[in-house]
Amino acid sequence: MLHKILKILAAILGVLGLIFLVRIIAEGDDAIKSAAAMGDTSIVDPFAYVAYFIMVIAIVFVVVFMLKNLFTNTATLKNTLIGVGIFAAVLIIAYMVSGGDPQTYLYGGEAVSEGESHMVGAGLIAFYILIVTAAVAMLFSGVKKITSR
Structure with missing residues (x-):
């Protein structure tokens, strides 16, 4: 059951990341740089939030399984x-x-x-x-x- 949930979550995050990446590529470097110079980072922020979320999930899993392994062995x-x-x-x-x-x-x-x-x-x-x-x-x-x- 947990395996299915994790596969679905990974697929959702992968699709979201792909959508945000395509949006960034379609916008172009110059448009993103000029928007960021004016303080508008709305194009890049969703992609960064997905990356932060994935990083937090990875850190939580590493810590949980490390602690589980420490206390079982x-x-x-x-x-x-x-x-x-x-x-x-x-x-x-x-x-x-x-x-x-x-x-x-x-x-x-x-x-x-x-x-x-x-x-x-x-x-x-x-x-x-x-x-x-x-x-x-x-x-x-x-x-x-x-x-x-």
């Missing part, structure tokens, strides 16, 4: 929680290591606070830690694969 749940814990530890370490920058930065014409600067520094350090970890893991995996032959 306890080994996967354990490994996921370990990964989340390690990621949280990296973020905490990065925050503790980073410091506020004494230089004053402007964002949108306003001075950035020391806390915001601290968070940006922590994000950069976390990125560096994760990129080095990924590189080491790939190198280790490659060496292990070569030596196991």
Whole structure:
């Protein structure tokens, strides 16, 4: 039953997308650009709303099935929680290591606070830690694969 409903919904969304695409193509680039310059986006908006709706549906299905799989398979749940814990530890370490920058930065014409600067520094350090970890893991995996032959 659910399969039939999803097939009908997919067909409806596909037909709507096709109709809106044909409307956009028939209108032409120049007409759309000049209308958008005057603030009229009514030609492109329906197509964008269909795309947003499809994206939301896809995200909901991914989250629902991911959570279903996590809670039905306890080994996967354990490994996921370990990964989340390690990621949280990296973020905490990065925050503790980073410091506020004494230089004053402007964002949108306003001075950035020391806390915001601290968070940006922590994000950069976390990125560096994760990129080095990924590189080491790939190198280790490659060496292990070569030596196991």
